[in-house]
Amino acid sequence: MSSRGSLAVALRDAWKKYSLREIFHRSLREDIMRLIRGNGQPLEKDEFWALQGITLEVPKGECVGIYGPNGAGKSTILKLIASVTYPTKGSVEVFGRVAPLIEVGAGFHPDLTGRENIFVNGTIIGMSIKEIKEKLDDIIAFSELGRFIDTPVKKYSSGMYLKLGMAIAVHSGADVLLIDEILSVGDETFRNKCIDTIQGLLDQGKTIIMVSHDKSLLEQIAHRIVYIEDGQVKKEQANIEHIIGAYHAKQ
Amino acid sequence: MVTKRIWQYRDLLLVFAWREFVVRYRQSAIGIIWAIFQPLSMMVLFTFVFSWILDMKISDIPYPVFFYAGALPWTFFASSLNYAIPSLTNHYGLITKIYFPREILPLSYVTVALVDFLIASTCLLGLMILYRIHITWTALWFLPLFVILVIFTASVAVFLAGLNVYYRDVRAATGFLIQLWFFASPVMYSVDKVNIKLKLLLFLNPLTFIIENMRRCLLEGRDVVWWQFLAVSIIVVTWAVIVYRFFMHIERSFADVI
Numbered sequence: 001m002s003s004r005g006s007l008a009v010a011l012r013d014a015w016k017k018y019s020l021r022e023i024f025h026r027s028l029r030e031d032i033m034r035l036i037r038g039n040g041q042p043l044e045k046d047e048f049w050a051l052q053g054i055t056l057e058v059p060k061g062e063c064v065g066i067y068g069p070n071g072a073g074k075s076t077i078l079k080l081i082a083s084v085t086y087p088t089k090g091s092v093e094v095f096g097r098v099a100p101l102i103e104v105g106a107g108f109h110p111d112l113t114g115r116e117n118i119f120v121n122g123t124i125i126g127m128s129i130k131e132i133k134e135k136l137d138d139i140i141a142f143s144e145l146g147r148f149i150d151t152p153v154k155k156y157s158s159g160m161y162l163k164l165g166m167a168i169a170v171h172s173g174a175d176v177l178l179i180d181e182i183l184s185v186g187d188e189t190f191r192n193k194c195i196d197t198i199q200g201l202l203d204q205g206k207t208i209i210m211v212s213h214d215k216s217l218l219e220q221i222a223h224r225i226v227y228i229e230d231g232q233v234k235k236e237q238a239n240i241e242h243i244i245g246a247y248h249a250k251q
Numbered sequence: 252m253v254t255k256r257i258w259q260y261r262d263l264l265l266v267f268a269w270r271e272f273v274v275r276y277r278q279s280a281i282g283i284i285w286a287i288f289q290p291l292s293m294m295v296l297f298t299f300v301f302s303w304i305l306d307m308k309i310s311d312i313p314y315p316v317f318f319y320a321g322a323l324p325w326t327f328f329a330s331s332l333n334y335a336i337p338s339l340t341n342h343y344g345l346i347t348k349i350y351f352p353r354e355i356l357p358l359s360y361v362t363v364a365l366v367d368f369l370i371a372s373t374c375l376l377g378l379m380i381l382y383r384i385h386i387t388w389t390a391l392w393f394l395p396l397f398v399i400l401v402i403f404t405a406s407v408a409v410f411l412a413g414l415n416v417y418y419r420d421v422r423a424a425t426g427f428l429i430q431l432w433f434f435a436s437p438v439m440y441s442v443d444k445v446n447i448k449l450k451l452l453l454f455l456n457p458l459t460f461i462i463e464n465m466r467r468c469l470l471e472g473r474d475v476v477w478w479q480f481l482a483v484s485i486i487v488v489t490w491a492v493i494v495y496r497f498f499m500h501i502e503r504s505f506a507d508v509i
Contacts, residue, residue, distance in 0.1 A: 085507055128262050129265070
């Protein structure tokens with residue numbers, strides 16, 4: 001916990017505009033209008049704000065849970081932190097390497113074996129080949145896949161996918177881990193193991209940001225829960241019950 | 252700047268290329284022989300057509316070597332584009348979740364085509380020995396010509412792959428585009444026999460210069476005119492720089508648009 005205090009992630013008044021249009025194509029006229037008016041100003045037809053001034057500071061070593069109804073902007077926040085997309089207004093700063101633990105199987109090639117996919121998925125989340133070779137045995141051990149590690153992943157169950165993905169992510173050496181609603185697929189034992197591992201990573205000073213609808217999971221590991229609705233932070237609390245209370249009072 | 256960005260992610264490029272190579276040849280009966288099969292079948296077909304059906308004099312060089320020497324760089328170009336153009340849209344799941352320099356994806360397919368090229372060029376060497384082609388020092392020109400070919404192919408691939416994120420028309424037009432480009436490149440003919448006006452028109456296509464000269468320096472012992480080489484190099488590199496700038500600009504919104 002020594003490194004606690006300095007920031008890992010900072011969103012400052014972040015706004016994100018999305019278009020509903022099927023074909024995202026700005027005409028030259030629109031581009032010129034944008035130049036005159038400045039970007040991020042009034043909404044055009046078919047546009048909406050997915051995030052409306054999110055300010056969120058996460059110190060190193062903290063685990064933040066993001067909670068809220070569907071379409072509130074939770075995943076958009078993760079995308080901003082992962083630098084996959086950029087804010088329309090405001091700023092996003094990340095200190096250190098980010099590893100998004102993406103949903104089941106993304107980045108896995110069905111025809112490759114589990115072992116081969118460790119290299120594919122590992123390099124995608126920023127590990128070097130050398131690093132992966134060094135950690136290969138640990139990753140395989142963590143995944144609990146045993147002899148299935150040399151089977152093409154197209155034959156895996158979704159739980160096995162998750163185990164492999166999780167095993168790679170926790171060994172990635174990244175400073176900030178993004179977890180988007182995935183732990184629900186694994187069995188009870190593996191879930192508990194993941195929770196233990198997450199605790200261990202937090203003790204090492206890693207930062208974790210997780211999106212989940214799973215109240216008990218958030219309660220177990222998150223230091224702080226941020227309630228998001230309509231692209232805004234509605235409530236920040238350490239206690240889930242207060243958040244849940246606010247959520248249900250609205251409904 | 253270009254190289255530094257890719258250098259940082261070189262392992263990802265290598266792994267993507269390795270993945271594609273393994274996946275492409277693993278569950279296939281003849282495996283990497285596919286790499287030779289494509290230029291070889293073009294060679295057989297053209298030799299047949301121009302020896303028996305059309306009975307035309309294309310070149311003084313034995314047809315099999317002549318056609319194979321043209322089909323080899325052409326296959327590299329065509330196969331790169333074929334795989335690279337849909338590469339970004341096919342990896343929707345990655346693009347919307349994880350950051351990495353997006354050009355790594357199309358470039359990994361160019362890398363695979365490069366490996367195919369190296370495998371298939373052993374066959375060219377065999378043909379040259381078989382047909383007792385007199386190899387001279389001019390054959391060394393092949394290397395710089397090849398570098399230009401790779402830069403040109405990579406930049407066209409990255410450009411069209413990026414454009415395809417915005418307009419799926421690019422994907423739809425790929426087959427057609429490659430077919431047209433084939434006829435505009437001297438694979439089954441030589442520019443030598445073409446009149447000067449048409450020659451100038453054909454040389455607007457950088458592949459014309461590259462393929463024609465690769466064949467001349469390898470098979471005919473002819474030198475490349477250095478100032479022509481310089482001019483083409485400048486054009487190709489300038490184009491590549493423009494493409495990269497353009498790609499860096501549009502890359503930021505890929506996740507929102509794709």
